[in-house]
Structure formats: structure tokens, C-alpha cells
Amino acid sequence: MMHNIRQYQLPLQKYMAMTDLQEMNERLFYKLLIENVEELLPVVYTPTVGEACQKYGSIFRRPQGLFISLKEKGKILEVLKNWPQRNIQVIVVTDGERILGLGDLGCQGMGIPVGKLSLYTALGGVRPSACLPITIDVGTNNEKLLEDEFYIGLRQKRATGQEYAELMHEFMSAVKQHYGEKVLIQFEDFANHNAFDLLAKYGTTHLVFNDDIQGTASVVLAGLIAAQKLVGGTLADHRFLFLGAGEAGTGIAELIALEISKQTNASLEEARKNIWLVDSKGLIVSSRKESLQHFKKPWAHEHEPIRNLTDAVNAIKPTVLIGTSGVGRTFTKEVVKSMASLNERPIILSLSNPTSQSECTAEEAYTWSQGRAIFASGSPFAPVQYEGKVFVPGQANNAYIFPGFGLGLIMSGTVRVHDDMLLAASEALAAQVTRENFDKGLIYPPFSNIRKISAHIAAEVAAKAYELGLATRLPQPENLVKYAESCMYSPAYRNYR
Ligand SMILES: O=C([O-])CC(=O)C(=O)O
Numbered sequence: 001m002m003h004n005i006r007q008y009q010l011p012l013q014k015y016m017a018m019t020d021l022q023e024m025n026e027r028l029f030y031k032l033l034i035e036n037v038e039e040l041l042p043v044v045y046t047p048t049v050g051e052a053c054q055k056y057g058s059i060f061r062r063p064q065g066l067f068i069s070l071k072e073k074g075k076i077l078e079v080l081k082n083w084p085q086r087n088i089q090v091i092v093v094t095d096g097e098r099i100l101g102l103g104d105l106g107c108q109g110m111g112i113p114v115g116k117l118s119l120y121t122a123l124g125g126v127r128p129s130a131c132l133p134i135t136i137d138v139g140t141n142n143e144k145l146l147e148d149e150f151y152i153g154l155r156q157k158r159a160t161g162q163e164y165a166e167l168m169h170e171f172m173s174a175v176k177q178h179y180g181e182k183v184l185i186q187f188e189d190f191a192n193h194n195a196f197d198l199l200a201k202y203g204t205t206h207l208v209f210n211d212d213i214q215g216t217a218s219v220v221l222a223g224l225i226a227a228q229k230l231v232g233g234t235l236a237d238h239r240f241l242f243l244g245a246g247e248a249g250t251g252i253a254e255l256i257a258l259e260i261s262k263q264t265n266a267s268l269e270e271a272r273k274n275i276w277l278v279d280s281k282g283l284i285v286s287s288r289k290e291s292l293q294h295f296k297k298p299w300a301h302e303h304e305p306i307r308n309l310t311d312a313v314n315a316i317k318p319t320v321l322i323g324t325s326g327v328g329r330t331f332t333k334e335v336v337k338s339m340a341s342l343n344e345r346p347i348i349l350s351l352s353n354p355t356s357q358s359e360c361t362a363e364e365a366y367t368w369s370q371g372r373a374i375f376a377s378g379s380p381f382a383p384v385q386y387e388g389k390v391f392v393p394g395q396a397n398n399a400y401i402f403p404g405f406g407l408g409l410i411m412s413g414t415v416r417v418h419d420d421m422l423l424a425a426s427e428a429l430a431a432q433v434t435r436e437n438f439d440k441g442l443i444y445p446p447f448s449n450i451r452k453i454s455a456h457i458a459a460e461v462a463a464k465a466y467e468l469g470l471a472t473r474l475p476q477p478e479n480l481v482k483y484a485e486s487c488m489y490s491p492a493y494r495n496y497r
């Protein structure tokens with residue numbers, strides 16, 4: 001199979017071959033994915049899954065996942081009962097409104113829950129039959145798709161407001177009624193307004209986790225904790241500047257502030273003061289407070305208004321620059337050079353996905369900083385040669401976190417997610433970076449060890465859940481790492497007896 005897949009020139013052809021294999025021989029699909037994770041992750045996941053979503057209608061062969069549309073209002077529970085598997089442990093759900101940094105892809109966003117759940121199994125060891133990908137179809141505002149003859153979803157503008165809220169509420173209630181309280185619901189690639197509202201609304205009644213807000217935050221915090229080994233000092237010594245103040249930007253900012261306040265005993269408000277965000281209107285400052293969306297308000301510090309990123313870098317003098325804008329090529333030569341003139345080792349993270357939306361490439365980060373940048377990106381980049389030295393960029397992608405995080409919740413029967421579990425996941429991931437990784441300038445371990453890493457993350461998350469009294473699987477297993485490993489699905493063929 002690997003030989004066959006390597007024959008294809010185009011990543012999308014490889015993606016389609018893997019999709020066919022997943023349908024035809026699921027066990028072999030997972031065996032391949034686990035044994036060739038570094039090679040196949042970019043095929044079944046970011047960046048190729050982005051292209052697959054964009055072309056979903058025209059590469060469509062057989063349906064994957066469960067679609068729930070506005071037309072099913074009032075009978076969502078019946079629709080759930082159509083799914084052939086009964087014992088579901090994880091649901092990844094999207095409404096397709098903000099697929100990666102590619103915008104509204106409507107129903108074609110289904111590629112994302114399918115891809116994320118493939119990783120739940122391959123990277124986190126959750127049984128494939130316990131995973132349920134769901135796309136909620138409330139229409140799309142993407143004009144091109146509405147006119148596309150191969151579009152598979154409802155041909156109407158997105159439902160919003162009460163109509164949207166009612167459908168989501170029926171969905172959330174039906175899931176809990178059908179699968180119980182311990183099913184994990186991962187929100188994925190919702191637009192900002194809905195993402196924050198859904199997380200706040202259901203965080204107290206359901207086991208929910210927003211990957212773009214919380215998963216991304218946890219992986220970035222892990223990288224920053226690890227980076228302290230390269231630059232010395234602590235997180236509280238840094239000044240952070242974000243380009244992009246949506247789910248990822250504000251989610252990461254908040255988790256950094258939480259970690260700093262725990263480390264230093266400072267208040268959260270105090271810890272936030274060294275963190276600055278730029279959105280499409282410029283630096284977020286107090287004079288803009290009235291007109292800001294609620295999730296941006298905590299970041300409106302005292303400062304004169306600044307319109308663009310270059311001026312913000314020069315005024316704020318950040319040690320860490322993080323791109324979460326969903327807009328590619330925004331870390332220009334000028335921006336990277338400013339970072340390099342301000343810092344001996346500037347930390348630059350270009351997190352937007354897929355590769356086309358990355359704020360800068362690995363090559364740009366290393367050459368424009370004369371090889372001094374500590375760089376990681378959301379989508380993978382190949383190693384870069386610069387002045388005779390090889391620089392290996394890390395991949396700061398939530399794929400490091402959510403499979404192990406979810407496994408930790410499931411195996412301990414945890415009923416609610418708590419921020420301290422995200423911090424525990426970050427610390428567990430950071431602890432997996434070895435001296436050998438640091439010597440290459442990496443702040444993340446390679447994906448080749450991901451199942452072991454996931455087991456450690458799961459163990460720390462579960463330990464925190466027990467400590468907080470949120471775990472229901474009793475008694476607590478003695479060795480949580482061993483227990484996590486024993487829970488993990490392996491795609492082995494059984495012998496006949
Ligand atoms: O899917 C990925 O690669 C990371 C992610 O959650 C996003 O970009 O929305």
C-alpha cells in the first residue's frame with residue numbers, strides 16, 4: 001500500500017487513496033497511518049485535508065460521517081439512532097463555517113471531523129468504532145459553493161440567531177440523551193462568535209472541548225514552556241504579540257496568562273498585561289474597548305492606537321510573535337527582521353492553516369532572522385538549509401494535544417473539562433521534548449513517538465481529573481501511563497484459534 005500511495009504525484013490523489021483504504025480495510029488504514037505517521041499525517045490531515053474540503057463535492061465517492069441538517073429539526077435523536085455504532089466515546093462536530101484558515105466551506109467541512117477522528121484513533125488509540133464525525137448543515141454563505149453543481153449541502157444562506165441556537169441545542173440534548181454524560185464532544189472549526197458561545201453555554205452541562213480555542217492553546221503553551229530551555233528564563237520574562245484575535249489567538253493568550261499567574265502568584269489581570277493582540281483593525285487598545293467583541297475585551301490595554309503589525313512590533317517589542325490570523329504571508333521580511341533586531345532568539349510561530357495561510361514559511365523565518373529564530377508552524381514545513389546548517393521547524397498543531405487529551409478524559413470517565421487539565425497536557429507534552437530535539441532547535445518532539453506522547457498526556461490529564469474530583473472511573477488506576485497504553489486500540493490482525 002505504501003508503495004502504491006507513493007506512486008501518486010499529487011497529495012490529493014494520496015488523500016483519495018487513503019480514503020478508499022479507510023472504507024475498504026480500516027485496520028490496514030490505521031496500521032499504515034501509525035507506522036508512517038510523519039509521511040501520512042500531511043496527507044490525511046493538514047494541509048491536504050484543506051484542499052480535500054475545498055474540492056469535497058467533486059472528489060466525493062461514498063459518504064463519511066453523519067450529516068444533520070436544518071431539515072432534521074425536531075428529529076435529531078432519530079437521526080443519531082441511524083448511526084450503526086451504539087457505543088460512541090468521541091464526537092467531533094463542525095458547522096463548516098471556518099474550516100482551517102479557508103473560510104466557510106459549508107457541508108464540505110466534513111473532511112475535518114473525519115480527519116480529526118482518524119487522528120484520535122491513530123495518535124490517541126481511541127477505537128475507530130467509538131468515533132463519530134458530525135457536520136451540522138445550516139447552509140453556507142459561500143456563493144461559489146451555492147452555485148457549484150457538485151455541492152452536497154443545503155443550498156441556502158446560513159441560519160443564524162435563534163434558529164441556529166435551537167438546532168444546536170436540540171443536537172446537544174440529543175447527544176447526551178443517546179450516548180450519556182461521558183461522551184466527549186469536540187467542537188471544531190466553528191466561526192468565532194458561535195465557538196465562544198457554544199463553549200460557554202455547554203461547558204457546564206456537557207463534556208465539551210473546543211480544539212481551536214483550547215487544543216491550540218495547550219499545544220502552543222507546551223512549545224513555549226519547552227522553549228524556555230533554549231532561551232532561559234521563565235514565561236513571565238516575555239512579551240507576547242499576536243496577529244489575529246480570534247479563537248486561537250485569544251485562547252492561547254488566556255492560557256499563557258493562566259500559566260504565568262500560577263507560576264508567579266500574580267493575578268490573571270496582571271499576567272495579561274504582557275500579552276498584546278493585533279486584529280484586522282490594528283493593536284487592541286483601551287480606546288477601542290466599546291466596539292470590541294467580548295472575547296477581545298480582556299486584551300484592551302492602555303496604549304495609543306497602532307494600525308499595522310510592523311508598527312506594533314516596534315512599539316511593543318515582543319520576544320514572542322504568534323500568527324493566528326488565518327491570513328497568509330503577513331509576517332513580512334520587515335516584521336521578521338524587526339523581531340530579529342529586538343531579540344537574540346526571537347520566537348516566531350506561524351500557526352494558520354493550511355500551508356497557504358501560514359504567516360510566513362520556515363525558510364523565510366530562518367533566512368530573515370539569520371538562523372536565529374525559534375520557529376514552529378501549524379502546517380508542516382520541510383527542514384531548511386541556511387548557510388550550511390540544517391534547521392528543523394516544529395509543527396505547533398493541536399494534533400499533539402487532542403488525541404491524548406481526549407483519551408485521558410475517556411479512560412477516567414471524566415464528566416467536565418477544566419482549564420487545569422489543559423495546563424497538565426501542556427506540561428506533559430513539553431516534558432517529552434528531549435535534549436536531542438532541543439539541539440536541533442525543536443520545541444516539539446517528533447510525531448514518530450506520538451502514541452507514547454499521547455499516553456503521557458492522557459495520564460496527566462486523567463490525574464488532574466481525579467485530583468479535581470471530575471473522574472468517575474473508580475478506583476483510580478495505580479499507574480496511569482500503563483493504564484492509558486492498555487486502553488489504546490492497535491490495528492493488529494488476530495490469530496485464528
Ligand atoms: O486542523 C488543523 O490543522 C489545526 C486546526 O484545528 C485548525 O487550523 O483549525
Ligand SMILES: [Mg+2]
Pocket residue numbers: 100188189211212
Ligand atoms: Mg480546527
